[in-house]
Amino acid sequence: MEQIGIGMLGYAFMGKAHSNAFKKIAYMTWPPPYEPRLVGIAGRDLRAVGEAAERYGYEYATGDWRDLVADERIALFDNGGPNSLHAEPTIAAAEAGKHVVCEKPLGRDADESYEIWRRVAATGVQHLCAFNYRFVPAVRLAREMIDAGELGEIRHFRGRYLQDWGDDPSLDTWRFHPDEAGSGALGDLGTHVVDLARFLAGEFATVSGFAKTFVKGRTVDDSVEAAVEFASGAVGTVEATRLALGRRNSFQWEINGSKASLAFDMERLNELQVFRDDGDRARGFKTVLVSEADHPYWQHWWPPGHIIGWGETFVHELHHMLRAIAGEVEVAPYGATFEDGYRAAEICDAIVRSGETGRREQLAFRTL
Amino acid sequence: MEQIGIGMLGYAFMGKAHSNAFKKIAYMTWPPPYEPRLVGIAGRDLRAVGEAAERYGYEYATGDWRDLVADERIALFDNGGPNSLHAEPTIAAAEAGKHVVCEKPLGRDADESYEIWRRVAATGVQHLCAFNYRFVPAVRLAREMIDAGELGEIRHFRGRYLQDWGDDPSLDTWRFHPDEAGSGALGDLGTHVVDLARFLAGEFATVSGFAKTFVKGRTVDDSVEAAVEFASGAVGTVEATRLALGRRNSFQWEINGSKASLAFDMERLNELQVFRDDGDRARGFKTVLVSEADHPYWQHWWPPGHIIGWGETFVHELHHMLRAIAGEVEVAPYGATFEDGYRAAEICDAIVRSGETGRREQLAFRTL
Amino acid sequence: MEQIGIGMLGYAFMGKAHSNAFKKIAYMTWPPPYEPRLVGIAGRDLRAVGEAAERYGYEYATGDWRDLVADERIALFDNGGPNSLHAEPTIAAAEAGKHVVCEKPLGRDADESYEIWRRVAATGVQHLCAFNYRFVPAVRLAREMIDAGELGEIRHFRGRYLQDWGDDPSLDTWRFHPDEAGSGALGDLGTHVVDLARFLAGEFATVSGFAKTFVKGRTVDDSVEAAVEFASGAVGTVEATRLALGRRNSFQWEINGSKASLAFDMERLNELQVFRDDGDRARGFKTVLVSEADHPYWQHWWPPGHIIGWGETFVHELHHMLRAIAGEVEVAPYGATFEDGYRAAEICDAIVRSGETGRREQLAFRTL
């Protein structure tokens, strides 16, 4: 089986999630497009990155991501580092001819995101912005239903990503440093809402809202609220917060169309709520356990009803990327490209701008 | 037992709901503050109002609400007519010395609502704007928990009232005539969201949003979306629509505080979701069946777990009004006064204005 | 409108529920088959029964139910007294030519129940055993789906009625006295399970199980467990307990057929879970809010989604009885007759007998 050399930047949360995915692709997706070869892993803490290399089976660890970029055995550069380390390494890797995966948000703002997209697109490599929730089977099923016209005209998208770990003033990871993270809940959670809104309901037209910081002394936002319009005429809301007590990873969305409605909660990621206006006297939302043989991504897993976890979204995502590299599929539309990463950033910036100006912001997207 | 004479304007949906409530107050709340005497009922369709009188036991029916205003046996005038019939009869009744209940929205806009409030308040009678959802036991329990400080600082209120009966261009009740209704989903459903937001999270400071009409040829709104800020610093969203397929009467709201969160759905109106940050290793939202002997309004009903219905909210509401008339309680804060009705209208107008101007609208409330 | 005179035995829990129903029938079911006239109410505690008469509007109160039997104005005798007072007054009323409603369980055991049925049937009056849960709209909808063949062959019925108020050794109502109640959870809750099992899955063939008492000093059962077979070949379980902490009134049942499954919980009595094996890729249980215009009993109530409460089941039940008296319908099959009451008792006795003998008990039902 042909191998593909992987270079990983980041060894913590995302490093673990992506490394696990590459290892599982090798045998859970069978036969895989390539057998991932874990060549090198980079990170700032040499002791930690060394342990990660041993743990996940990378052939070497390095404190300098440039070593990965220079390594000719590496064909896919996967950037799971902090947001401030997205632009330079990703661009460098692409310019060195490597395919690139970059965690979301693509850049710390629209300008940086655009620059990453522009520079990488110019190289002709495959690029994927790791909005992994597109690869939840229930989310992909929703998209397929929409594409097949099963929802009719879409009128509403309401999405909210609720977590509750942010209410501690002493928290001090890179996620709370504006220079490293770019923003707070907005870039971390809000971008996911924006991306799935685009994935399911189409492009944004306007946003009216704001970001807000509650925790004293914090310099990134805790919460984001917006009323939004889509290019199609659909309307809705986008929310994100790290201060919704009791919600651990509750990314909820609902779509109302003229023929059907769909609803979802990431805390029950194997389930899709489906309402069809089919004239049945017994009308109501179905709780669909998305785990059937003919459901998206399910060919890799278990018999129906034997649910999968959050970690599996990365298996689907990186498997998709390997297939794209192998020429079997395009990254878009089921995966997010760097253009999608840039557009999400443009929309997030517009929400912040709306908060500052007090005005409804019209979206205008740059092209290459 | 002392009686109180009731005059009812309206015999259809609200007429039925209020009449049922008056009849049940007589024996389900025991002893009641007064025994309601159903004196007269008014409506435009003489045949229908005549049948309603026979059905509910009113002593007479009339095609002219002025007959009720002129009837000295009537001490409480209850206005369940279309929105365009709220102002004149309600003011006339109050000026004739009758206590008044008026269905929501109080007026068709803030100006009319203010005028109703101003004129009625000047008479010194008791006035209640029938935001009946304040009288859902779970909602009142939520309020009591908030008043007791159990939620700590409130950070988020997100409310949405979703129905799905509006997607039929041939619908032609008064609810779709701007002159009779004032607005569409906004006045019908959005006011409920605004009122409970005020009831639970406090006064509004700003709104950024818009109303939207989807159904061709319709001249009132189908949907309303807004990002909002409260005077307390809390933030959130307000939504209402009659186009959310599969949602029949789903008024959902969630409040996140620094110590607890609450969530609710009117389709399961006996349940309150409660999360407390209490250090229990087994952390999660409780599904509280609000039906205990020590729960609000429950002294009137059944053993725990024997749930009540939507109709009972009117029993609680009008019982509260009778108690206010009897001097046992104030209408506020557990009931909505006409000032509350006016303020809800001011906020709804601001959402419409925000849609038109493209600006965040600051709330400013008139006083008497 | 023609009136029907009502005589009520019992003024507490069931007296309140039935009285409320008679009063609502007069205007919520329109036009009603008869206008209920509340003639007399009987009970042992003269002060309490006097207050009940005033509260609910009975023309007189009496300490002796024989006064009701002797009252020619009374055409319907409704027995909501303790189980030990079911036989004699009910038989006497029927033999005096009155139609009779009797709360469940019909008698304290199969023999007494049979005797009530036999004696009452001989008089030719209408008789209804008040298994009110047949009159939950969702339960009736389930029955209609089954009758229409929508479930195919029924394989499983599993029912359990869970409450939690019984874990207090100091409780000392008539429900804990074997002579007055006959049994504990079995007659109180288990009969409901048995009745709905018969209503939905058909007649019982065998039971294998037992009753059990946990609370020290108590002489009636706290819990009942049985594995059961139906005449159709379906199998399942029957359970009832007053010791299921956290379950307040959770009567849950599920039916699996060869074409569809249904599930229900009384704590969410407006909802029916419906699974159809219809080939839809989006397969799953629907949460049906049973509140549509074409749903059972819903013509009496509100727009869709505006849910009803437990108390309304009695409105449906007694309305059905009045219609039967008026000759519009038969009591059976949608209502339970005294034969149904007797058969439920026979099955409950068989569970106790199975517990004592350690054997599977075959059901054999007496006929008239």
Place this chain on the structure above:
Amino acid sequence: MEQIGIGMLGYAFMGKAHSNAFKKIAYMTWPPPYEPRLVGIAGRDLRAVGEAAERYGYEYATGDWRDLVADERIALFDNGGPNSLHAEPTIAAAEAGKHVVCEKPLGRDADESYEIWRRVAATGVQHLCAFNYRFVPAVRLAREMIDAGELGEIRHFRGRYLQDWGDDPSLDTWRFHPDEAGSGALGDLGTHVVDLARFLAGEFATVSGFAKTFVKGRTVDDSVEAAVEFASGAVGTVEATRLALGRRNSFQWEINGSKASLAFDMERLNELQVFRDDGDRARGFKTVLVSEADHPYWQHWWPPGHIIGWGETFVHELHHMLRAIAGEVEVAPYGATFEDGYRAAEICDAIVRSGETGRREQLAFRTL
């Protein structure tokens, strides 16, 4: 890191689940007790087992499990073959000095299960019967709460394992051959219910029930129903079926104690329902997302709320077995030993026997 050689019998459903687990143990549990070395895999279909070896990385494939038994590099023999292949290979492997894991049910009946236990125990190796649901974090959390006395006296256990794939007469895997499977839903699903009942509520005392076959021509059972008593005095039900339409993998159980209740559904395996009788006015079941840093097995995974899947239960289980081999823990009580496997078989046999004799069956367990 020290390695442990693994020999796997079976390459299909369980072969995939166990192989995946061994591969993930190597890096998700860090540091692992041993690094699993996948030495050999055996199966009847040489082409399929060869592909499995390539897929999962076994060093060789063989058509004869005796090759694994003879292989000195193998220290742990993992038997995921059909039930008829549990006894001989497992005993042989143990007698060759290898630690053994055997899928459930241990044997095809109590006699065979006892023989496996007796022969293996005599060798002194570590043995684990793969009741993987003990290793669901929510199930283990339940056990820890029970062990800590948080439930008080246990009164009820009701468990049912519902699937719906069995309603096809043409199905013809080994699971439908009595000689290979021993039984149908009983051994496949019922044993899981029995094992978790024992794990959570303690040892069985009696069973009253039966097995039942619905599908024409089938010679194993489709469904099992039993009313049960535990040695502690607790009572409940045990059910299993492959004919519950709409239930894909719904292993539901509920435990009621004198101080708390717990409930669970495998289709939402990350959630535990917890009711505590703690005097809170807001009383109700908590939906606990079992994914906190201090929850069982969670040290291996992700931040709170990022749920895991069914496959992870095997990671926990086999990791536990490796720890037992390393001397860090005992297999019991958190894992099931072959004694547990035998006892579950004894109880299942008793249910069948009860069905045949029509009698309540007392449990008596053999010892070594």
